[in-house]
Amino acid sequence: MNIRSFQPDDTEALVRILKANQQYGHPEIDGPEAMLRVHDCEAAEFLVAEKEGEVVGMIRGTYDGSRAVIYLASVHPDHQRQGIGRALVKEITRRFRDRGAGSISVIVPGDLDFWKQMNFRQTTRVMHAYPLDQVLES
Numbered sequence: 001m002n003i004r005s006f007q008p009d010d011t012e013a014l015v016r017i018l019k020a021n022q023q024y025g026h027p028e029i030d031g032p033e034a035m036l037r038v039h040d041c042e043a044a045e046f047l048v049a050e051k052e053g054e055v056v057g058m059i060r061g062t063y064d065g066s067r068a069v070i071y072l073a074s075v076h077p078d079h080q081r082q083g084i085g086r087a088l089v090k091e092i093t094r095r096f097r098d099r100g101a102g103s104i105s106v107i108v109p110g111d112l113d114f115w116k117q118m119n120f121r122q123t124t125r126v127m128h129a130y131p132l133d134q135v136l137e138s
């Protein structure tokens with residue numbers, strides 16, 4: 001298995017993975033155009049897992065200079081429970097630590113047992129506003 005930085009050619013495979021995991025409810029936030037914006041964002045880390053040349057997983061998050069947050073993680077169902085998710089979490093954590101992060105949070109709980117095994121603790125509730133115009137209109 002190889003973990004590397006996202007490349008624009010990965011978008012089609014990642015869309016398939018997100019759809020397979022029912023994580024593609026908002027293409028404008030997680031689709032190809034959004035992936036390219038994340039790729040260009042200096043605060044972001046966007047990693048892809050490959051197995052035998054096939055893209056099988058991804059993880060992305062940001063570091064704001066103090067805290068790191070994982071926003072999205074997904075491994076194709078055919079490749080789950082093989083250590084790919086764990087490897088993605090460890091690699092993004094290493095990269096954020098190397099950039100100066102002292103903590104990391106996750107907004108994509110998915111399988112809570114998985115995150116607990118990775119030593120994450122459920123401590124807060126996250127509230128979302130989507131689309132942003134709803135906030136501006138309030």
